[in-house]
Each structure stands twice: as C-alpha cells, then as structure tokens.
Amino acid sequence: MAEVARDIDARFDALLDVPADPRADLYRAMRHAAIGGGKRLRPLLVQATAQLFAVDRDCAGRAGLAIECIHVYSLIHDDLPAMDDDDMRHGKPAAHIAFGEATAILAGDCLHALAFDVLADPDTHADPFVRVELIADLARASGPNGMAGGQMMDLEAEKSSFDLPTVTRLQAMKTGALIAAAVEAGAILGRLPIEGRTGLRGYARDLGLAFQIADDILDVEGDQALAGKALRKDEAAGKETFLSLLGLDRAREQLRLLVDQAIAHLHAYGAEADLLRDIARFVMARDH
Amino acid sequence: MAEVARDIDARFDALLDVPADPRADLYRAMRHAAIGGGKRLRPLLVQATAQLFAVDRDCAGRAGLAIECIHVYSLIHDDLPAMDDDDMRHGKPAAHIAFGEATAILAGDCLHALAFDVLADPDTHADPFVRVELIADLARASGPNGMAGGQMMDLEAEKSSFDLPTVTRLQAMKTGALIAAAVEAGAILGRLPIEGRTGLRGYARDLGLAFQIADDILDVEGDQALAGKALRKDEAAGKETFLSLLGLDRAREQLRLLVDQAIAHLHAYGAEADLLRDIARFVMARDH
Numbered sequence: 001m002a003e004v005a006r007d008i009d010a011r012f013d014a015l016l017d018v019p020a021d022p023r024a025d026l027y028r029a030m031r032h033a034a035i036g037g038g039k040r041l042r043p044l045l046v047q048a049t050a051q052l053f054a055v056d057r058d059c060a061g062r063a064g065l066a067i068e069c070i071h072v073y074s075l076i077h078d079d080l081p082a083m084d085d086d087d088m089r090h091g092k093p094a095a096h097i098a099f100g101e102a103t104a105i106l107a108g109d110c111l112h113a114l115a116f117d118v119l120a121d122p123d124t125h126a127d128p129f130v131r132v133e134l135i136a137d138l139a140r141a142s143g144p145n146g147m148a149g150g151q152m153m154d155l156e157a158e159k160s161s162f163d164l165p166t167v168t169r170l171q172a173m174k175t176g177a178l179i180a181a182a183v184e185a186g187a188i189l190g191r192l193p194i195e196g197r198t199g200l201r202g203y204a205r206d207l208g209l210a211f212q213i214a215d216d217i218l219d220v221e222g223d224q225a226l227a228g229k230a231l232r233k234d235e236a237a238g239k240e241t242f243l244s245l246l247g248l249d250r251a252r253e254q255l256r257l258l259v260d261q262a263i264a265h266l267h268a269y270g271a272e273a274d275l276l277r278d279i280a281r282f283v284m285a286r287d288h
Numbered sequence: 289m290a291e292v293a294r295d296i297d298a299r300f301d302a303l304l305d306v307p308a309d310p311r312a313d314l315y316r317a318m319r320h321a322a323i324g325g326g327k328r329l330r331p332l333l334v335q336a337t338a339q340l341f342a343v344d345r346d347c348a349g350r351a352g353l354a355i356e357c358i359h360v361y362s363l364i365h366d367d368l369p370a371m372d373d374d375d376m377r378h379g380k381p382a383a384h385i386a387f388g389e390a391t392a393i394l395a396g397d398c399l400h401a402l403a404f405d406v407l408a409d410p411d412t413h414a415d416p417f418v419r420v421e422l423i424a425d426l427a428r429a430s431g432p433n434g435m436a437g438g439q440m441m442d443l444e445a446e447k448s449s450f451d452l453p454t455v456t457r458l459q460a461m462k463t464g465a466l467i468a469a470a471v472e473a474g475a476i477l478g479r480l481p482i483e484g485r486t487g488l489r490g491y492a493r494d495l496g497l498a499f500q501i502a503d504d505i506l507d508v509e510g511d512q513a514l515a516g517k518a519l520r521k522d523e524a525a526g527k528e529t530f531l532s533l534l535g536l537d538r539a540r541e542q543l544r545l546l547v548d549q550a551i552a553h554l555h556a557y558g559a560e561a562d563l564l565r566d567i568a569r570f571v572m573a574r575d576h
Contacts, residue, residue, distance in 0.1 A: 082389030101370035113431030120424035136408035141399030
C-alpha cells in the first residue's frame with residue numbers, strides 16, 4: 001500500500017509540473033489535492049488485479065494514475081460549497097479553501113481530462129484496443145450511470161427518505177463504480193476475456209459495498225483527526241445510510257459478510273490473489 | 289448548419305433519456321444545456337472536414353456529439369457564480385439558475401464523461417486506433433493545455449494586464465483548442481496521415497482566432513437579445529481583449545486577414561472544401 005502510494009505521488013508529481021505562466025495556481029491546486037493524501041485504494045486494486053496476469057507494473061501504474069485522477073477530481077468537486085461544503089480533506093484545507101472556488105472547479109475539470117489523456121497515451125499500453133477498453137471502462141464508471149450519477153442521488157438523499165435498495169444502488173454507483181473500474185482495469189490489462197471476469201467482478205462489487213459500510217461506520221465512530229475530514233455529517237443532513245437503516249450491529253455483520261463473500265469470489269485464484277484478499281480484510285479493519 | 293444542428297439535437301435527445309429515478313434532474317439539466325441552443329460550429333467543422341475524405345456521416349456525427357458534450361459542459365461550468373457568474377445562456381436561464389449549482393456542476397461533469405464514453409464506443413468507429421486517436425485529441429484539447437487551461441488564464445486576466453501575445457495564447461487555448469480538435473477529428477476519421485494535416489491545422493488555428501476576434505467585436509457591438517447572453521462584460525471586468533488591445537478598426541482588419549489566411553490554407557483542396565471556406569466566411573459575417 002505504501003509502495004503504491006509513493007508511486008502514485010511520483011506520477012502526479014511528473015504529470016503536474018507547474019508551468020511558469022498564468023496557469024500556475026491551477027497546477028498548484030491540482031498538486032495540493034492530488035499529492036500526499038488518500039489511501040490510493042483504487043491504484044492498489046489495479047496493481048493487485050494486474051499482478052494476477054503478470055502485467056507490466058508501469059502499465060498498471062499509469063492506469064491506476066488515471067483512475068486516481070478521476071477520484072481526486074470528484075473529491076475536489078464534492079467538497080465545493082454548492083455540493084457537500086467541506087473545508088477539510090486529507091487533513092488539509094480543501095482545494096476551494098486553499099485556492100478559491102473557480103480554481104478548484106477548473107482543477108477538477110483538468111484532472112478529469114488528464115485521466116483520459118493518460119489512458120489514451122501509447123505509454124499506457126501498446127495495443128490501442130486495450131487503451132480504448134480502459135477508457136470505456138473509466139468513462140462509464142465516472143459518468144451519470146456511475147460515480148457522478150451516484151453523487152446526484154446522494155444530493156437527493158437529503159430531500160427524500162431512501163430505502164435500503166435505493167441506498168445500496170446509490171452507493172454502488174457513487175463509490176462502487178470506480179472501485180469496480182479499478183479491478184476491471186487490471187483484468188483489461190491482463191487481457192482476461194469477459195467470460196473470465198465473473199469472479200473478479202463479484203469481488204469488486206462486494207468490496208465496494210463493504211468499503212461504503214465501513215465508511216458509514218467510521219463516519220459515526222471514527223476519529224475526526226485521523227480521518228482528516230469532517231465526520232458525522234450524514235446524520236446532520238438527515239441522509240439515510242447503511243448504518244441508519246441497519247443499525248450498528250447489523251451493519252458490522254453485513255460488512256463481515258460482504259468481505260467474506262468478496263474473498264470467496266476469488267476461489268479460482270491461488271496465492272497470487274492474496275493481495276486482493278488482504279485488501280478486502282483491510283477495508284474491514286481500517287480506522288480511517 | 290441547420291441540418292447539423294438538428295442532427296446534434298437528435299443525438300443529445302437519444303443520449304440523455306431521462307431516467308425514472310433520483311437522477312431525473314441531472315438529466316433534465318444536461319438536456320436544458322445541451323439541446324436547442326448554440327451554433328454547433330464544432331460538429332459542423334467535424335462534418336465539413338470529414339466530408340473531404342468521404343467519411344461515414346454517422347461516425348462524424350458521433351465525433352461531433354462528443355466534442356459538443358465538452359463544449360456544453362464548459363459553458364455550464366463557465367456560467368457558475370464562482371466562475372463568470374452568467375445567468376443567461378442561449379436565451380434561456382443558465383443551468384445553475386434553472387437547476388441549482390450542485391446539479392449544474394454534476395451535469396457538466398457528466399457531459400464531460402459522456403464525451404469519452406461516446407468516443408470509446410465501437411459505433412463511433414470500428415478501428416480502435418481511430419477511436420483512441422479521437423480521444424487523445426479531445427482530452428488534450430479540453431485539459432490544462434487546452435480549453436480549461438485557457439479558462440484559467442481568462443480568470444487571471446481580470447487581475448493582470450495581459451499583452452497581445454498573452455491574449456493570443458489565452459484565446460488559442462480557451463476557444464481555439466476545441467475548434468482545432470473538431471477539424472483534427474475530421475482528419476483522424478479520414479485517416480489523413482499527420483504529415484498531410486498541415487493545411488487543415490493552419491486553417492483551424494486561423495479560424496479559431498478569427499472566431500474569437502469576431503466574438504470580441506460582437507461583445508461590444510452586438511445585440512444582447514440576439515446573443516442570448518449578457519454582453520459587454522469584458523470591459524466591465526477590466527480584461528484585455530483583442531478589441532481593447534487593437535482597437536475596433538485594426539481588430540476588423542485582423543479578422544478579415546485571418547479569414548483570408550484560413551481559406552488560403554485550403555489551397556490543396558478543390559470544391560470539396562467549399563463548406564470549410566463558407567464556415568470561415570460565416571465566422572466573419574455572423575451577427576450572434
């Protein structure tokens with residue numbers, strides 16, 4: 001995990017070299033949001049899945065960078081005053097606090113474009129078919145039927161009282177889609193045929209939901225300083241979550257069940273999938 | 289022009305079918321911003337360039353749709369209160385006025401993702417290399433070295449006093465890059481080798497600058513009702529433009545020169561490039 005985090009920091013550092021022109025603050029804002037924060041769960045999932053198929057580490061690193069570009073852009077936009085209005089992220093001021101709203105909006109938009117720029121580059125993979133599959137995967141996962149659509153449902157959650165199936169769908173889109181895209185990217189780089197992806201897709205789906213339930217539990221029980229962001233906002237906003245709908249005990253039980261299920265989906269793989277199994281256990285055990 | 293506009297409206301209508309779930313307003317906001325407005329100059333440029341090489345009209349239509357997704361997303365985000373703070377666009381309330389800021393931000397983000405979703409689809413072109421080239425072209429043109437970088441420079445223009453070379457670079461990025469990407473997309477679809485693109489690239493560069501000078505002139509001399517948006521904002525914001533730096537007479541002269549130059553770049557083409565020539569003349573003659 002620390003190795004992937006260092007690798008992603010180095011890739012962002014190279015990608016976001018600050019130009020000596022009026023765009024300097026735009027690049028500083030992207031660097032502020034992108035470098036030195038976060039667990040890099042998604043790039044780790046790309047590497048761990050790609051390792052099953054002995055994919056070149058640099059290819060997997062570039063695909064992980066692209067997915068992380070999307071993740072970071074979504075955090076910048078989600079933190080805006082008009083959205084979740086959060087002042088802190090990864091223990092630092094949010095981008096819009098440090099650089100102003102306009103620069104933050106543009107920094108998010110630029111990271112969004114850079115994700116596809118990185119994937120379209122022949123350095124990511126020599127075969128254009130692999131590149132275009134990675135792009136299709138990421139565009140679907142981040143658009144209205146994935147992450148951004150889930151974020152829209154999340155905004156509506158403040159006004160309506162969602163039931164468990166609706167919250168499950170919301171979270172499968174808002175956080176699940178990009179987690180699934182990371183696992184899928186590893187499979188695409190490994191040239192695994194669609195028919196062979198069922199186990200990995202099941203793993204990713206259960207992992208994504210487990211991640212969100214753990215996040216809901218941390219939002220209520222977690223340490224704000226460790227989290228580096230404001231906690232206990234869902235309840236204040238009157239949003240239904242897995243925790244509010246299930247209660248703490250059943251949420252914990254469901255989390256354990258999903259992690260077991262995620263690991264069970266990997267039965268066709270041997271020791272080469274131990275990193276994926278460890279990631280599932282980490283999602284349950286993490287404290288921030 | 290009217291034919292391409294109808295085609296793009298129909299494509300947006302099919303792409304943005306409103307779902308019966310909590311994302312309905314997100315889709316309504318995208319439709320509000322995307323359908324029934326604008327000159328569709330960029331999709332027209334894709335079609336006009338693709339026609340030189342007898343490209344399938346549907347392929348060119350899909351590539352034009354993707355570029356227009358980017359153009360519309362940029363208008364939604366540019367109109368936000370934190371950015372240019374415009375209430376009107378295409379004679380209608382801006383997306384953030386009609387649907388609120390949060391929905392407008394997400395609608396822009398979704399159109400951004402959909403652009404790459406459309407291009408990655410095999411329906412756009414059977415050859416993955418062509419699709420990935422279109423994607424690379426659009427990602428570069430819309431990111432920090434293109435449209436979004438130009439928008440950042442434009443924000444800085446309120447604080448600094450830019451000289452003519454800086455304003456030229458700003459506009460080449462802010463509006464020129466996407467206009468150039470449209471012409472380039474036609475060349476990519478036509479499988480024109482890079483060495484053969486010099487004339488078309490020269491045409492696109494001069495056309496982009498001409499378009500911006502015409503826009504600056506319209507901003508000062510135009511009819512606000514016809515424009516469907518607020519005019520005369522640059523002067524109020526203290527921004528240097530081609531007009532403020534050159535004066536009206538020299539700006540008009542420069543516009544004529546650029547249009548002549550753009551047309552001269554097409555000397556290798558016969559009557560098949562007449563539509564591109566007409567577009568250049570239209571850019572000079574348009575009243576909104």
